[in-house]
Structure formats: structure tokens, C-alpha cells
Amino acid sequence: MSTVTTDPHAHAEHDHHHGPAKGLKRWLYTTNHKDIGTLYLLFALTMFFIGGAMAMVIRAELFQPGLQIVEPNFFNQMTTVHGLIMVFGAVMPAFTGLANWLIPMMIGAPDMALPRMNNWSFWILPFAFSILLLSLFMEGGGPSFGWTFYAPLSTTYSNDSTALFVFSVHIMGISSIMGAINVIVTIMNLRAPGMTYMKMPLFVWTWFITAYLLIAVMPVLAGAVTMVLTDKYFGTSFFDAAGGGDPVLFQHIFWFFGHPEVYIMILPAFGIISAIVPTFARKPLFGYASMVYATASIALLSFLVWAHHMFTTGMPVFAELFFMYCTMLIAVPTGVKVFNWVATMWRGAMTFEVPMMFALAFIVLFTIGGFSGLMLAITPADFQYHDTYFVVAHFHYVLVTGAIFSIMAAAYYWLPKWTGHMYDETLGQWHFWCSLISVNVLFFPMHFVGLAGMPRRIPDYALQFADFNALISIGGFAFGLSQLLFVWLVVKCIKGGEKATAEVWEGAEGLEWTIPSPAPYHSFTTPPEIK
Amino acid sequence: MALKHQPVVVKLCLLTAAMFGFGYALVPLYDVFCDLTGLNGKTSTMAATAEAAIPDKQREVLVEFIARPNNNMPWVFEPVVHKLRVHPGEIHRIDYLAHNVTGRAMTAQAVPSVSPGQAALYFNKMECFCFTQQHLTAGQQLLMPLQFYVDPALPEQFSTITLSYTLYEVDAATPVTAQTATGDNNE
Numbered sequence: 001m002s003t004v005t006t007d008p009h010a011h012a013e014h015d016h017h018h019g020p021a022k023g024l025k026r027w028l029y030t031t032n033h034k035d036i037g038t039l040y041l042l043f044a045l046t047m048f049f050i051g052g053a054m055a056m057v058i059r060a061e062l063f064q065p066g067l068q069i070v071e072p073n074f075f076n077q078m079t080t081v082h083g084l085i086m087v088f089g090a091v092m093p094a095f096t097g098l099a100n101w102l103i104p105m106m107i108g109a110p111d112m113a114l115p116r117m118n119n120w121s122f123w124i125l126p127f128a129f130s131i132l133l134l135s136l137f138m139e140g141g142g143p144s145f146g147w148t149f150y151a152p153l154s155t156t157y158s159n160d161s162t163a164l165f166v167f168s169v170h171i172m173g174i175s176s177i178m179g180a181i182n183v184i185v186t187i188m189n190l191r192a193p194g195m196t197y198m199k200m201p202l203f204v205w206t207w208f209i210t211a212y213l214l215i216a217v218m219p220v221l222a223g224a225v226t227m228v229l230t231d232k233y234f235g236t237s238f239f240d241a242a243g244g245g246d247p248v249l250f251q252h253i254f255w256f257f258g259h260p261e262v263y264i265m266i267l268p269a270f271g272i273i274s275a276i277v278p279t280f281a282r283k284p285l286f287g288y289a290s291m292v293y294a295t296a297s298i299a300l301l302s303f304l305v306w307a308h309h310m311f312t313t314g315m316p317v318f319a320e321l322f323f324m325y326c327t328m329l330i331a332v333p334t335g336v337k338v339f340n341w342v343a344t345m346w347r348g349a350m351t352f353e354v355p356m357m358f359a360l361a362f363i364v365l366f367t368i369g370g371f372s373g374l375m376l377a378i379t380p381a382d383f384q385y386h387d388t389y390f391v392v393a394h395f396h397y398v399l400v401t402g403a404i405f406s407i408m409a410a411a412y413y414w415l416p417k418w419t420g421h422m423y424d425e426t427l428g429q430w431h432f433w434c435s436l437i438s439v440n441v442l443f444f445p446m447h448f449v450g451l452a453g454m455p456r457r458i459p460d461y462a463l464q465f466a467d468f469n470a471l472i473s474i475g476g477f478a479f480g481l482s483q484l485l486f487v488w489l490v491v492k493c494i495k496g497g498e499k500a501t502a503e504v505w506e507g508a509e510g511l512e513w514t515i516p517s518p519a520p521y522h523s524f525t526t527p528p529e530i531k
Numbered sequence: 532m533a534l535k536h537q538p539v540v541v542k543l544c545l546l547t548a549a550m551f552g553f554g555y556a557l558v559p560l561y562d563v564f565c566d567l568t569g570l571n572g573k574t575s576t577m578a579a580t581a582e583a584a585i586p587d588k589q590r591e592v593l594v595e596f597i598a599r600p601n602n603n604m605p606w607v608f609e610p611v612v613h614k615l616r617v618h619p620g621e622i623h624r625i626d627y628l629a630h631n632v633t634g635r636a637m638t639a640q641a642v643p644s645v646s647p648g649q650a651a652l653y654f655n656k657m658e659c660f661c662f663t664q665q666h667l668t669a670g671q672q673l674l675m676p677l678q679f680y681v682d683p684a685l686p687e688q689f690s691t692i693t694l695s696y697t698l699y700e701v702d703a704a705t706p707v708t709a710q711t712a713t714g715d716n717n718e
Contacts, residue, residue: 113536114536114540177547180543181540181543181544181547184539184543185536185539185540185543188539189535189536189539215543215546215547215550216546216550217550218547218550219547219548219550219551219553219554220550220551220553220554220557221554222551222554223551223553223554223555224554227555227558238558241642241644241697243601243642243699244642246561246565249557249558249561252557252561253554253557256554256557257554314647314648315570316568316570316649
């Protein structure tokens with residue numbers, strides 16, 4: 001990639017700049033990309049545990065057949081809000097947090113391009129999620145129609161918490177769009193001199209493309225929830241056949257948003273893995289340009305595959321085949337990526353610190369999730385798999401061992417840069433191995449019960465699924481508890497530990513490793529020169 | 532610095548607004564797409580002619596009639612017969628009863644839907660109360676006619692066609708749906 005010259009005197013000047021304000025106001029009023037990145041990451045971690053607690057309720061109920069712990073209506077609220085929180089509250093803000101912290105440091109910019117909007121886009125998020133979470137305490141409970149809020153479940157058959165759900169999704173959408181605009185403007189306008197597009201680190205590239213996806217589809221989601229709102233309260237009939245509408249139209253609009261959304265949650269992960277693997281293989285990334293083009297092709301194809309979520313709605317055969325082949329086509333650029341990561345490691349001088357372990361686990365387990373995705377893409381097979389635990393297994397492999405593992409990898413990789421201390425390697429390895437084993441005990445058997453016909457989103461199940469479900473629940477509890485190790489590790493790393501050098505990792509390349517650890521409050525106030 | 536950002540920000544905001552509009556544009560686009568493919572079971576709003584109808588006595592198709600007033604509609608609305616075995620190409624006429632049980636004059640519009648959706652392209656209505664709006668005074672009852680035939684070109688895999696009507700109130704304040712509007716134009 002790019003070689004860098006930095007002025008050794010530039011860093012000494014940082015002490016002259018004003019530091020952060022003190023106390024709560026620092027965080028409320030901050031326009032500093034590092035502060036806002038930290039806020040996003042801590043918010044995402046909090047949401048990860050809240051959404052995780054809901055998953056624990058689900059797994060506790062499913063530990064045994066029959067209804068033991070919660071009412072079916074509450075169970076449905078748990079599956080719904082678990083999904084919403086994890087997608088919009090944990091994964092997306094975590095990636096936005098990483099973007100805030102890293103993009104300016106990676107492209108040699110002093111801050112994000114629109115710092116005030118940056119503050120705004122973070123601080124509306126806690127309100128969105130407070131509204132969503134507090135709606136659970138309304139009479140009749142919170143949203144219980146699944147995170148996909150299919151009409152008429154969310155229109156005719158929902159309670160008044162739907163209005164709060166819609167409002168909170170609007171706020172989440174506005175926040176994401178503002179974040180995306182900020183990322184694009186930053187990348188387009190604030191790259192250091194000499195940093196051409198094809199010299200940008202892949203994390204920057206993947207986020208650049210993700211930001212466009214966000215701008216393209218979050219407004220469509222906003223439209224979908226608005227239609228649900230007006231159908232429910234203002235007498236429109238977008239999705240009500242009685243008034244000339246069509247409930248299947250909802251699914252088209254939702255998945256037109258929904259499928260690019262899943263790439264929004266995985267493209268930045270590709271960027272992270274493409275940063276980590278070369279560092280610990282001590283080789284430059286294999287096929288940089290092909291990685292960029294593969295990312296762009298995945299993003300474009302993501303707009304042509306939405307109806308593979310709807311094979312069972314009675315589409316004409318031609319449409320089913322079209323969406324099946326387009327979906328399978330996505331395996332090609334994804335395969336390019338996996339190939340490039342493996343080729344990067346080939347004959348590399350590899351070491352296996354925690355970030356690398358998570359990155360390796362990502363490559364293997366995300367690929368498993370990709371394979372089950374290919375199985376689901378096969379139209380006739382999908383009629384068997386649709387709405388079963390096989391689907392649950394599939395998207396948890398790509399989202400937990402994919403997106404979440406990449407976020408964990410990123411956290412370990414850049415924690416020394418953020419805090420100035422090395423994390424506790426032993427504790428990190430414990431966290432990794434506990435997570436790796438438990439996550440597979442949790443999600444792998446879901447493939448089997450799904451293929452055997454266990455439906456998703458049901459609080460009870462047939463007796464023959466009992467043993468597998470008990471095993472899955474044990475995996476779930478173990479995975480949930482393992483994440484406490486991560487919190488302990490992060491707290492420990494913030495409080496102290498071995499001093500981190502500027503470079504932190506022996507093989508690390510990129511501008512962020514040229515500034516001291518912890519990264520000073522203001523970095524690259526004079527842009528570095530990139531040759 | 533801000534001057535450099537402004538054009539990009541403006542463009543991205545316009546893109547956001549355009550995509551919000553696109554979400555809504557999917558609604559009419561979907562209707563057009565469904566008109567062409569019969570995907571969502573909406574029948575044509577134009578009266579068909581009987582020229583093409585040469586009955587196919589070898590084949591029988593079960594046509595089921597469903598009718599319901601929508602949730603906010605107080606009228607009684609039902610077909611006089613609920614199912615009919617027909618030969619494709621044969622012209623049939625059935626009546627639907629509408630009864631305005633309220634104490635005020637009301638106008639109603641019936642919206643049809645055919646299941647399975649793709650059969651909608653082969654379900655031809657020569658005369659239908661759904662082509663127009665119905666105006667009933669307080670307490671008035673009306674038998675409303677439907678004259679139809681099933682196109683003999685109906686693909687083999689369809690042996691049952693369900694025709695469903697939902698009746699809803701039309702008042703001046705409620706904008707009429709796109710489909711109703713086209714129906715009116717064709718009168």
C-alpha cells in the first residue's frame with residue numbers, strides 16, 4: 001500500500017492544542033471524532049448486552065419444550081426487539097463508531113468533515129432506543145411482529161406501541177443517514193495529499209461503499225415505516241387489500257431495504273479483516289484492487305436480490321429463478337475476498353494474537369454462513385428452509401461470527417491505539433476461545449433442527465427437538481457469559497497495562513500507526529504527505 | 532473548508548430525499564408490474580367483450596365468491612351464490628346483495644382480488660358492479676350484477692379460482708385509490 005512520511009515535530013505540537021473539556025459536557029457537546037467514536041462504541045456495547053439479555057430470555061424459554069418462563073406475546077416481543085436492537089443498536093453503531101475513530105486517522109484528516117452533525121447523529125440514538133425499549137412497558141407490550149414488521153401484523157394486528165416503534169426507527173434512520181453523509185464527505189474531501197482513492201485502506205473503501213448503501217436504502221425503510229404508520233392510524237391502504245393495497249408490497253419494499261442492509265452490516269467487516277490479516281501475516285494484502293471491485297460488485301448486486309426473502313409468496317417462476325441466480329452470483333465476489341485473505345496468509349510469517357484469532361474465526365465461520373446462504377438461495381430448497389431455524393442459523397453465522405466477530409477483532413486490534421495500553425493477551429485468548437466454542441454450540445445445531453422443520457419465532461416446539469434446543473441454550477448462555485470477559489478486558493485496558501508503542505503491531509501498516517498511542521485528542525492537524 | 536463540503540452534502544441530501552421518494556414510487560410501480568403479470572390478483576377494471584368466448588365443455592373450473600365489507604363499513608355485502616362450477620368460456624351471471632343498514636345515504640366501492648394471482652389475467656368480467664361506485668340511500672337494498680367468463684386459455688394448473696370483493700366506503704374526503712380512479716375513467 002502507501003508509504004508514509006511524517007514530520008517528527010508534528011506530534012510534539014499536540015500538547016499545545018486545547019484538550020477535551022471535563023465531565024459530562026465533554027461528551028454531550030463533543031465534536032471530536034475520537035470522542036464520538038468512543039460514544040458510539042460504548043453505546044453499541046451496551047445495546048449488545050441489552051439485546052443479548054433478550055436472547056437469553058428466548059433461549060431460557062426454549063431450553064425445554066412447553067411454556068415455562070414467559071408468555072408467548074412477551075416471547076414475540078423479545079425476538080422482535082432482540083433483532084431490532086442487535087441490527088440497529090449494536091452492529092450498525094459499532095461500525096459507525098469504528099468509522100469515526102479510524103477513518104480520519106487512516107486518511108490523514110484532522111476530524112470528520114461535519115463534526116457538529118456527527119455529534120447530533122450520535123446523540124439522537126439514545127432517544128431512539130429509549131423509545132423502543134420503553135415501549136415494552138406499555139399496556140399490551142412493545143412491538144411483537146418480528147424485526148421485519150410485516151404488514152398486516154404491524155398494521156391491523158399490532159397495538160399502539162407501533163407508533164413508538166415507527167418513530168424510533170425514523171430516528172435510527174436519520175442517525176444512520178447523517179453518519180453516512182459524514183463518512184462520504186470526509187472521504188471525498190479530507191484525504192491527505194497523495195492519498196488517492198486506490199491508496200485508501202480497505203476499511204475506508206468498504207465504509208465508503210457502505211455509506212452509499214445507507215443513503216440508498218435507509219430512506220426506503222423510513223418510507224416503509226411511514227406507510228405502516230399511515231395505514232395504521234391515518235386510513236391509507238398501502239398494505240391493506242380492502243382499500244386496494246397489497247400486503248406483499250410491504251415485503252417488496254422492506255426487502256428492497258433489507259437486503260442491502262445485510263451488506264451494510266458486513267462490508268465494513270470485510271474492511272476490518274483486510275486490515276488485520278496482512279498485519280499478522282506480515283505480508284501486504286493480496287489483490288487490493290480486486291478487493292475494492294469485489295466490494296463494489298457486492299454492493300450493486302445487493303439491489304437485485306431482495307425477493308429471495310420472498311420465494312414462498314407466490315412469485316412467477318421466472319422471477320424466482322432470476323432472484324436465485326442473482327443471489328448465487330454474489331458468491332463470486334465474496335469468494336474473491338475469501339480467496340484473497342487466504343492468499344495473504346499463504347507463506348506469511350503468521351502470529352496468532354487475539355485480533356488475528358477473531359479474524360481467522362471470521363473467515364471460516366462467515367464462509368459457513370455464506371454456504372448456508374447459498375443453500376437458502378436455491379428456490380425449491382428454500383420452500384423447505386423458509387422460516388425455520390435453518391434461516392436463524394444462517395443469519396447468526398453471518399451476523400454474530402461475521403459482523404460481531406469482526407467488531408471484536410477490530411476492538412482488540414485498535415484498543416492499544418485508543419487507550420495507549422496493551423490489552424491483557426491471556427484474558428483476550430480466554431475470551432476468544434470461550435466465544436468460539438460456545439458460539440458454535442449455540443448456532444451450529446440450529447442448522448439441524450431447522451432442516452428437521454423447527455419453525456422460528458415460536459416459543460414452543462415439538463418434543464423431538466428438545467435435546468438440541470437444550471444444547472443450543474447452553475451454548476447461548478455460555479456465549480453470553482463469555483462476553484463479560486470482554487467487558488472486563490476493555491475496562492482493564494482503559495485503566496492501565498503495558499504501554500503501547502505508536503506502531504503497536506510489528507507488521508501494521510497505515511497512517512493510524514504513525515501517531516502515538518493513545519492517539520492524541522487532535523491528530524493530523526497538518527496533513528501528512530503520502531508518496 | 533465548509534465551502535468544499537457544501538456541494539457534496541447538498542447532493543447527498545438530495546439523494547436521500549430521492550430515495551425516500553423512490554420508496555413511495557415503488558407503490559405505483561408495483562401496481563404497473565402487477566397489471567402486466569397478474570402477480571397480486573387484481574383483475575382488469577375494464578369490461579371484457581364476449582367475442583373470444585368459445586366454451587370448453589371438457590373442462591370445469593370451480594369459481595368461489597367471497598365478499599366482505601371492510602372493517603369500517605357497516606353495510607351487509609354478500610354474493611347470492613358462493614361457488615359455481617363453470618366451463619371456461621361460458622358466460623355466467625351472479626348477483627351480490629348490498630344493504631345499507633345505516634340511517635344515512637352512503638357511497639361504496641368494491642375492490643376485487645383473485646387468487647391464485649396469475650389466474651387474474653384469465654378472469655374476464657363483462658359487467659361488474661365493481662366498475663362503478665354504488666350509492667345507496669338509508670336502508671336501501673340492491674342486487675348488484677356480475678357477468679363473467681373464465682378465459683379458456685387458463686393454464687392447466689389452475690382448477691379453482693377464488694374471487695374476493697371487499698367493499699369500502701367512499702366519501703368526498705377520502706381520496707379514491709388509483710385502481711378505482713382508472714375504473715371510473717373507463718366508464
